[in-house]
Amino acid sequence: MAVQAGHRALLQGVYRLVGASSGCRTHVCSGTGWLSSLPGTRHYSSDPKEDLLVRHLEGEDSGIVVVGINRPKAKNAISKNLVNMMLEAVEDIRKNNKVRSVIICSLVPGIFCAGADLKERAKMQQSEVGPFVSKARALITELGNLPVPTIAAIDGAALGGGLEMALACDIRITSNTAKLGLVETKLAIIPGAGGTQRLPRAIGVSLAKELIFAARVVDGAEACRLGLANHSVEQNKVGDAAYLRALELAREINPQGPIAVRMAKLAINQGIEVDLLTGLAIEEACYAQVIPTKDRLEGLAAFREKRRPQFQGE
Structure with a gap:
């Protein structure tokens, strides 16, 4: 339940809450050294209000927004709460003309997003499933429609809806140890949040069919070779190599008009x-x-x- 002492000290006093009236509050954090300076061994809060942490960088990095998914016990799986929080964060970013680029990343080592929260899904009535999938699809569409460059920093597994989220970003950067795949056919369903449309546009129709039909998972280096990722970088001891490369790229974009x-x-x-x-x-x-x-x-x-x-x- 508790955040590691060093992590809490780093973040204490820099949060503000946005959209509190909606009942879905997204944490927004300002300051520097937030992600890459976290201790290598990290423990995370299970408080649903911290499922998503949004940070607006400052100084020379002003204009870069980092959106961090933080559901360690669920492997960052896409839940109702996460969808609501991400929709709110995306809308806030859309309205802010000061934003110049967005990095989507994970705050949980070894995982980007494991896809839909199947434990939560199993508790849903059949009548609830369709509307939830539609809302998740709408979130990923809105992410894709953001007017500023978006970069997915994939430092761990991005499966199913997690990869669909990354596919909606303009640029994808992976660590070489990351795992990527649209694995829905293993569950006798199909990608339902844009995967059947965005993957062929990214890597070509024939390759996309092969990966989706076989529910194949590829590592970061193979994803880069296929054109699924722009860059693949060697993972570091902290586990944030893709994030650091994404930050470098955001810093290249930042000075441009x-x-x-x-x-x-x-x-x-x-x-x-x-x-x-x-x-x-x-x-x-x-x-x-x-x-x-x-x-x-x-x-x-x-x-x-x-x-x-x-x-x-x-």
């Missing part, structure tokens, strides 16, 4: 679903959105003056 990055994501996401001619029209429309911005003028001025631009998202 935030409106430009959002428009680039929109142009890519919408353009990839249509023919080339329509896609070029989408690109033109998105380009038109950046022309009148102050950031574009700042970029030109910084180039002329040979200095680093100071973009404000305006």
Whole structure:
């Protein structure tokens, strides 16, 4: 039940609660050194209010948001409470124009997300299952629709709905020891939160069929080779190697023009679903959105003056 003393001391006094009126409260943490500086041996609270921890980085990392899943006893399985908390966190991020990138990670060593919480599912009435799956699917869709870059840092197993969550992110980074797979056919069901659609778009139709039909699980290195992950890194003793690589990538994105990055994501996401001619029209429309911005003028001025631009998202 108790959080390790060092962990509690690190986090004490930096939380604020958002959305308290909704009855579903997401912890938000500010400050630095939150994830990678946690002790190697960690114990976690079983309080459902701490199923999800959201941290807004500060200083030079301002604009990076880290969303940490924290359900150790359930292997970060997707429960009703976690879905509600993540929906609230995603909505808060969507409304915040200061956010420049999001990292989805786990605070539990060796696991990213084991998929649906089957223990909770077994207690549901049959009439409850459909609405819950629909809400989980809506969460993953909303995650995919966030206007800023999203990075899944997969330091452990991402199975079923856990992999579907990662597939909704723009970029996936794995440790070499991570395990990834859409394993639903083992339970005589199919991926129900976008896996049958996003996996083929990520790695191609034939390979996606093979992995889904066989319920195959691949390690991080193989996931990278297949195109399922952008990068695979060697795991470290703490167990957060993928997170650290994701943070490096977020820091590469952070200095770029935030409106430009959002428009680039929109142009890519919408353009990839249509023919080339329509896609070029989408690109033109998105380009038109950046022309009148102050950031574009700042970029030109910084180039002329040979200095680093100071973009404000305006």
